[in-house]
Amino acid sequence: MSTTDKATTETPDEASPASAAADSADAAAGAQLSTAPLEDSPTGPAVGIGVIGWARWFWRQLTSMRVALILLFLLSLGAIPGSLVPQNNVDALKVVDWKREHSSWVGVAEKLQLFDVYSSVWFSAIYLLLFISLIGCIVPRSWQFVGQLRGRPPAAPRRLDRLPAHTTWRTGKTPDEVLAHARTVLRGSRFRTEAGEDHVAAEKGYLREAGNLIFHVALIVMLVAFAWGQYFKSEGGKLVLRGTGFSNTLTQYDDFKSGTLFDPDDLPPFSFTLDRFDATYEMTGPQRGTPRDFKAYVTFSDGAHGTPQKREIQVNKPLEVDGSKVYLLGHGYAPIVSVTDPTGKVIFKDAVPVLPQDANLTSTGAVKVTDGYKDKDGKKEQLGFNAVFVPSFAGEGMGTMFSQFPALLNPQLMLNAWHGSLGVDSGLPQNVYRLTTTKMEPFKDESGQQFKQKLAPGDTMTLPNGAGTVKFEGIERWATFSVTHQPGSGLALAGAIAAIAGLAGSLFIQRRRIWVRAVTGKDGVTVVEMAGLGRSESTKLPQELAELAAQLHQQAPTASDPVEETPEGERG
Numbered sequence: 001m002s003t004t005d006k007a008t009t010e011t012p013d014e015a016s017p018a019s020a021a022a023d024s025a026d027a028a029a030g031a032q033l034s035t036a037p038l039e040d041s042p043t044g045p046a047v048g049i050g051v052i053g054w055a056r057w058f059w060r061q062l063t064s065m066r067v068a069l070i071l072l073f074l075l076s077l078g079a080i081p082g083s084l085v086p087q088n089n090v091d092a093l094k095v096v097d098w099k100r101e102h103s104s105w106v107g108v109a110e111k112l113q114l115f116d117v118y119s120s121v122w123f124s125a126i127y128l129l130l131f132i133s134l135i136g137c138i139v140p141r142s143w144q145f146v147g148q149l150r151g152r153p154p155a156a157p158r159r160l161d162r163l164p165a166h167t168t169w170r171t172g173k174t175p176d177e178v179l180a181h182a183r184t185v186l187r188g189s190r191f192r193t194e195a196g197e198d199h200v201a202a203e204k205g206y207l208r209e210a211g212n213l214i215f216h217v218a219l220i221v222m223l224v225a226f227a228w229g230q231y232f233k234s235e236g237g238k239l240v241l242r243g244t245g246f247s248n249t250l251t252q253y254d255d256f257k258s259g260t261l262f263d264p265d266d267l268p269p270f271s272f273t274l275d276r277f278d279a280t281y282e283m284t285g286p287q288r289g290t291p292r293d294f295k296a297y298v299t300f301s302d303g304a305h306g307t308p309q310k311r312e313i314q315v316n317k318p319l320e321v322d323g324s325k326v327y328l329l330g331h332g333y334a335p336i337v338s339v340t341d342p343t344g345k346v347i348f349k350d351a352v353p354v355l356p357q358d359a360n361l362t363s364t365g366a367v368k369v370t371d372g373y374k375d376k377d378g379k380k381e382q383l384g385f386n387a388v389f390v391p392s393f394a395g396e397g398m399g400t401m402f403s404q405f406p407a408l409l410n411p412q413l414m415l416n417a418w419h420g421s422l423g424v425d426s427g428l429p430q431n432v433y434r435l436t437t438t439k440m441e442p443f444k445d446e447s448g449q450q451f452k453q454k455l456a457p458g459d460t461m462t463l464p465n466g467a468g469t470v471k472f473e474g475i476e477r478w479a480t481f482s483v484t485h486q487p488g489s490g491l492a493l494a495g496a497i498a499a500i501a502g503l504a505g506s507l508f509i510q511r512r513r514i515w516v517r518a519v520t521g522k523d524g525v526t527v528v529e530m531a532g533l534g535r536s537e538s539t540k541l542p543q544e545l546a547e548l549a550a551q552l553h554q555q556a557p558t559a560s561d562p563v564e565e566t567p568e569g570e571r572g
Contacts, residue, residue: 062129063136071130072219078126082117085109089116089257118230119260131223138216145209152194153201156515160531165542167549168529171556175526178518181555185548191514199517208535211505214498221495229488234258234267241334241351242477245273248324266485268322270306272298277331277477281406289360289405296328296479313481324485331480332356335389335413336473337367342466347372351476354389355433360403363389366435367415368422375419376466382422384435385470388414401454413472416452417443417463443467511535514545516552525559528552
């Protein structure tokens with residue numbers, strides 16, 4: 001038994017009608033090992049004559065795999081500006097800052113729709129063309145693949161020795177016995193077999209084309225999921241003080257972004273109250289101050305009249321409600337400040353959230369007293385205080401107002417005082433964490449400098465000229481939550497998993513055919529031929545053919561050569 005891994009060719013002198021028929025049979029045996037669409041015959045009618053011809057040509061180009069890959073590349077290339085230039089639907093304030101810093105590029109950027117990349121005309125055109133191209137590639141290939149599944153392995157070529165992998169031997173078994181054993185061996189290796197007059201045809205590896213189709217279908221699923229998520233998504237943020245609550249309505253959010261087709265009525269009805277927030281840090285060693293665990297304890301109610309339930313929200317462990325997820329994003333402190341007027345009446349008392357500026361939670365904010373204050377002359381005014389809060393002050397003479405540790409080891413609050421108009425009645429939006437002093441005047445101390453004072457919890461600051469007092473009552477905690485609804489995320493994940501599985505199948509599974517022919521030779525001994533043909537050249541096919549031939553050889557072993565008789569006159 002010998003195995004070869006090469007294809008023999010005929011010379012021009014050997015060409016004949018018989019060899020032409022053999023070539024036709026060989027071509028049929030190797031045809032359609034893939035679901036790639038057949039090209040137009042160069043001898044057929046010209047494509048491109050008239051409107052219909054040009055439409056056919058455009059459709060052929062659009063639905064070719066080459067164009068689909070180009071469009072996929074353009075889509076990924078077109079997404080780059082969306083990550084480099086701020087987007088209106090993500091952060092409008094950053095867009096304003098970018099325009100101010102790059103004023104010379106604003107006109108070009110607006111014409112190219114760089115501030116709305118994912119909803120721009122050119123990005124949508126690429127997206128839509130890719131979608132159509134993939135569908136146009138998949139539909140005909142799917143029908144073709146179904147036809148191949150319903151078909152049977154083709155008959156064996158006349159010249160099996162011309163195929164890339166080939167082996168032959170002689171056996172004492174009859175052709176029928178050999179072919180019966182061949183069918184058993186091939187079916188045992190999960191080949192689909194078809195019996196011929198003097199041969200058995202077998203085929204295997206259909207999952208390669210199935211994987212190829214699954215990969216392209218998965219790309220369409222991912223595109224649909226992406227579009228679905230972009231059009232119907234919603235995301236909002238909310239800062240919640242300990243002891244206060246949040247209800248999932250549009251007016252409750254501090255900031256909110258949504259897709260084009262989002263409907264506020266789609267927000268799932270739920271509410272929660274922040275009962276407690278715990279944060280632990282590394283206390284000693286080189287990683288001192290490193291966060292170890294953040295956990296928010298909430299009382300959650302599902303629906304307008306839901307039963308209150310105790311829940312925990314941690315980083316990367318959100319609370320899930322009807323397809324929406326509540327993430328814990330950040331945390332900080334809120335000094336409790338009370339303000340009295342010159343008569344001693346408390347006109348303001350509240351916990352004022354301040355925003356962290358570094359890892360040790362050095363925080364800044366503003367205290368705004370908008371109503372109820374009158375100076376000693378009875379004139380109505382508004383008060384404002386710039387605030388710097390440090391949870392762990394180093395101590396007097398140990399540096400400036402920067403925290404040394406994120407936990408409350410030595411909390412201090414620095415305030416400077418202003419009076420006048422806060423501008424909250426102008427109708428223009430204001431940053432609640434920043435004091436607008438354009439229409440305000442600072443309080444002055446005895447030296448004529450701006451009045452400011454550092455306070456520990458329980459300390460009181462007396463404003464100049466009998467303007468009242470400010471007391472640092474205590475400290476509260478706050479946490480920020482993000483409520484996100486991404487309807488296409490599950491579908492996108494399924495598409496990604498299917499794409500990986502389909503790509504693995506199309507790369508590692510080989511479509512191949514094997515034929516076994518058994519005929520009686522001129523000397524009455526059965527001649528067995530085995531040959532294989534794959535979609536592409538691979539070392540796996542000759543190896544597999546050799547293993548199958550070895551199994552068949554055990555059932556139909558090589559016949560011993562006949563002993564030639566020596567003439568009697570030549571015997572010595």
